[in-house]
Amino acid sequence: MQLLLSTWAEAEAYLKTSKGIILPIGSTEQHGPNGLIGTDALCAEVIARGVGDATGAMVGPTIPVGMAVHHMEFAGSMTLKPSTLIALLRDYVLSLSEHGFQRFFFVNGHGGNIASVRAAFYEIYAENRALRGKDAPDLRCTLVNWWENAEVSRLSKELFGNKEGSHATPSEVSVTQYAFPDSIKTTAMEPETAAAGGFYDARDFRRRHPDGRIGSAPGLARPEHGQRLVEAAVGAISRQYESFLGEA
Amino acid sequence: MQLLLSTWAEAEAYLKTSKGIILPIGSTEQHGPNGLIGTDALCAEVIARGVGDATGAMVGPTIPVGMAVHHMEFAGSMTLKPSTLIALLRDYVLSLSEHGFQRFFFVNGHGGNIASVRAAFYEIYAENRALRGKDAPDLRCTLVNWWENAEVSRLSKELFGNKEGSHATPSEVSVTQYAFPDSIKTTAMEPETAAAGGFYDARDFRRRHPDGRIGSAPGLARPEHGQRLVEAAVGAISRQYESFLGEA
Amino acid sequence: MQLLLSTWAEAEAYLKTSKGIILPIGSTEQHGPNGLIGTDALCAEVIARGVGDATGAMVGPTIPVGMAVHHMEFAGSMTLKPSTLIALLRDYVLSLSEHGFQRFFFVNGHGGNIASVRAAFYEIYAENRALRGKDAPDLRCTLVNWWENAEVSRLSKELFGNKEGSHATPSEVSVTQYAFPDSIKTTAMEPETAAAGGFYDARDFRRRHPDGRIGSAPGLARPEHGQRLVEAAVGAISRQYESFLGEA
Amino acid sequence: MQLLLSTWAEAEAYLKTSKGIILPIGSTEQHGPNGLIGTDALCAEVIARGVGDATGAMVGPTIPVGMAVHHMEFAGSMTLKPSTLIALLRDYVLSLSEHGFQRFFFVNGHGGNIASVRAAFYEIYAENRALRGKDAPDLRCTLVNWWENAEVSRLSKELFGNKEGSHATPSEVSVTQYAFPDSIKTTAMEPETAAAGGFYDARDFRRRHPDGRIGSAPGLARPEHGQRLVEAAVGAISRQYESFLGEA
Amino acid sequence: MQLLLSTWAEAEAYLKTSKGIILPIGSTEQHGPNGLIGTDALCAEVIARGVGDATGAMVGPTIPVGMAVHHMEFAGSMTLKPSTLIALLRDYVLSLSEHGFQRFFFVNGHGGNIASVRAAFYEIYAENRALRGKDAPDLRCTLVNWWENAEVSRLSKELFGNKEGSHATPSEVSVTQYAFPDSIKTTAMEPETAAAGGFYDARDFRRRHPDGRIGSAPGLARPEHGQRLVEAAVGAISRQYESFLGEA
């Protein structure tokens, strides 16, 4: 059930059955030679909607632009400053909580968001406590990265072994190829598998990872792999969501 | 050309041909008994993409949640505070400007965004000037409301006459019915045409407009009307975009 | 009744009779060759005080500096960033609301303020709701531009026809000539009527409108015209104020 | 020379002769039984303009609302939060500095502003340094309280002895009686001289100082005393201003 | 070499030999029945200073209060909101960078800080880029948790096995017992090993972990264990610091 495709009366009815909502969060940033700039947003969205379909959960609008300061030397990358992303998440959660939502389950497509999102959770808890005092609702926020579960890890390893890497991975590119088959890009890459390694700021990232990939061979991406990855992710994350709702 | 569906190399190539980008902005808020909560975001997105197709312009990610403080008494509505929306827009435009984008054309789906977006433009100009001094790029931002042009006005009037109203209008509902035919809602409404009139804050809005509509009869919405409206809007706004790029 | 010229006991007594307050807001920015930098603040103040005299309303202190980022290439112009202006307005309204003021009627002298002021209204409503919950007072804010009413429009047209323009207009210059007869400037202008047209940021404004005027012939300003304009504005806006207070 | 009553060309000409500007800052807050709510703003303004006349300095718009959190239990008092006042002052000074102003001389009417204004000076210096780097102009800000100079102290003592007190003083009330003779209030006060003493927040202030005065006997105020005080202040502060401009 | 115990001339001399600085960051929050409220700050400080002694690195002042929103139901806990901590870290790093420091090595004592600190790094990179443009220095920030290295992990396991837990651990309590032998607390705890498990906000934390411990048996803490843990941590982290400085 998508919030954007519901009426307010449907949202009101849903809230009588559940206090949970799934919020996809991605990024708009370079993903190497054949990865889409929207990869992280698109992956989070397709998987979150799958989880919504599987569990009956409400799925909110996707946050398309996240924290991508380190990608800013590559054309087309967009970023919120961490402080802006925190403010945005605070407004999202606190406004939804006015209607009775209390369980906020973020499905994340971008490792670079994790710190800011987790920081935001505590900004939210602090505001909820400060503004609402003893009557504050019991808000709970959690973040799952779509690729961090046993099912997806196993499948990524099976499909791509040590060529998965950590940015512009064949797994995430496969997911977008499956979901957006009209936007599959075929680009020669040299070397097939990019160098791995960390980075600091945007200039440092570009210097170390000149075509944008980190440790990955996204030329191996295939839409049929993407389909399997989506299915694995939806299955695993649906169980995580149910478990989250069921916590005491 | 959608930014989310492009690679960074494609974005870089695009920037050699144009400094313009289209940014759809909507809202996630109640739209009356049969209107989707995502109406404003969905309308802005479908029309902006149409303009992108017609003009070859790059279309960035849709801003799904806008300024909807006054809708917060209806379940499912989300809002950014104006100050958060301004910060978000500043980050969007300034990060895109790092790559060379200089013409920012917002296609807006929600009247409630206008003030914050226009305020943001001056926040952006001030920051651009403060941070970059004499070398500041010549940034230009503009906002068009998809329904504010002669073609769409004429067609809305032809289709709905004085039952168009100003919120949860049959025009915008028609557009979403056309674009999302699986999400057409059929809801009885009483009276057919809601009372018109202004409002102040969220409680006042609910008091005056108890089912969320303002002056409108969205029961008249039809997907085929939506198609015509989209075509009219795309035509008119494509010309506005070309004109914006062509300004001295 | 001016707040600055009242004692706190008088303010307390006033609040037993009315919850309304008029707040003039202007700008400190260039107004062409013969317009005063304070034009917008001075016009808003003189007219707001006239409305206060006519209606018995409390008139608060004038906000002299507004949002004038686009005028910063002309000496003497001052500006608040939109985000600062929003913070200021939030503090003004929320502090007055602690005493029981609930109807905030801004008399505006500067088109450039409109977006930030309207954005501020929703920032205020959001804060009022967040901080005060179910007990929040019913705050209502509105903005009127002194020149946007039938009486003033008609008179401006009668006096100046299509030489009124949109910045540094003969109407506003006339008002300041009437109110500050010792500060009438006589400056040759070439051409008599400046070119019309829009603008983006400060550099763009200066490039398009090199002497600061937009579409206007302020050489036609006369103090006696100013007197008539003030009278027309006071009459029209007094009715708007009464109507605002009388709303259900 | 008042900025509000000048044209931009006059401001530009002035800047060829001086980099200095005087900025009056007051407060809108209760001033006891017979003191005007605008006392601090009005005193600062009349004296600052006198200094401008005496020295030929440019005088900017008065900041009418300052930091008066502790007065909020008295009707009609308005306040900016310290953080808002700091943002406002930063915008004032940085925008004026774009035109070449470099010496900012604040004439203050309210003790409660001092901390926030001095904090703002360092916020400004930090921003100037951060934004403009090695080319940053040499900005200098100073604050003078109109009553803190030998001439005014001597005269206050001569006129009111130990009945001057520290808030709603006969001196400041006299100044407003002189400047606004139509707004002289005659109110019985019991006791003639209020109790002295400190305070913490607004509730504490009201508890300790129930009619708003601190240690003062403002019933002794007379317009003719006000005239002498203004003259003394203008003389002393004019010398301070000249000295400020003349510093190496 | 401690910054607080150096003169500015010594700091200047140091900067000719190294661009690195170590910044301890802790928290002021409950640490169970026998743990000190300052545990995280004290551990970070003692270990960071040990690393400074071992490597000759400059060690800056300890950040004593971190992000502890979730501990606020226990007396004496203090917290910065994440947004405040980010602002603080931005100011720390950017002000140190003005002198030439470029490598910022945070030794962290509190898991709850990680998200906000990592978010801050990108806020800093973004500001450095925005403010300083092409001439921005190559700033690099990293965070190490003193307990997350092979040496400390091995020793904790050897000493406490599965009674280490994750908050108010016997390891951290041992470190403070070693460093502050006069402040060793002996408190009966029931059960010896607290229940493990996650938490959301402060109320939820207290509900799940009523005496403040998570999965730990801090009654096992001993000063002599603390000594060994400090030595292990200093050794491991000194190598991490050297490696950080040595990165290309």
Add this chain to the structure above:
Amino acid sequence: MQLLLSTWAEAEAYLKTSKGIILPIGSTEQHGPNGLIGTDALCAEVIARGVGDATGAMVGPTIPVGMAVHHMEFAGSMTLKPSTLIALLRDYVLSLSEHGFQRFFFVNGHGGNIASVRAAFYEIYAENRALRGKDAPDLRCTLVNWWENAEVSRLSKELFGNKEGSHATPSEVSVTQYAFPDSIKTTAMEPETAAAGGFYDARDFRRRHPDGRIGSAPGLARPEHGQRLVEAAVGAISRQYESFLGEA
């Protein structure tokens, strides 16, 4: 009693006996040729702890970095922007107030902090009032500078006469020599007593006071003087603290 060396149960017990807490605040900034960069933090800490010992008061963690924008031309100086320091203090006081602390006694080591700290007090009072309404606890904050009391003034004068100066004073250097005897620096200074005088921003400070001292002869500092100064300060400030707690 140090908060960092207490358990939460001890803090809870303390709160049954007192609502007071002492918070040392210093700065990390140049202190001339032989003064430690940490002078202000170290002096505030040693004296605050002495007061805690003498009165039984709880002493919180020292704020080591304050407002030192004007020292940024000297290596090793760190600063918070005033707005950041205000946010930090707000979080400190409001989080402590959640446990029942209501009397906040800041022992300050740095004149440059005064304005920001005092501004913060009103930011805190405003937030307390806004967030907590009629139930807001009666928070009281005060600041004492350790050198501003009759005992210390008298002793400084006796020891150093007119060579005390106002920055990098022999008194404060003596205190750190007493407290940190291993960090006594012996540096030739020319002239013995530095020139006095004010300053504006960081560049101006360095230009006027090239070795960092203002009007002082810190070569006269001796640890035995420091001991006497600490004793004098502890005695005087302990009485101030008791008096603060005892106020009606």
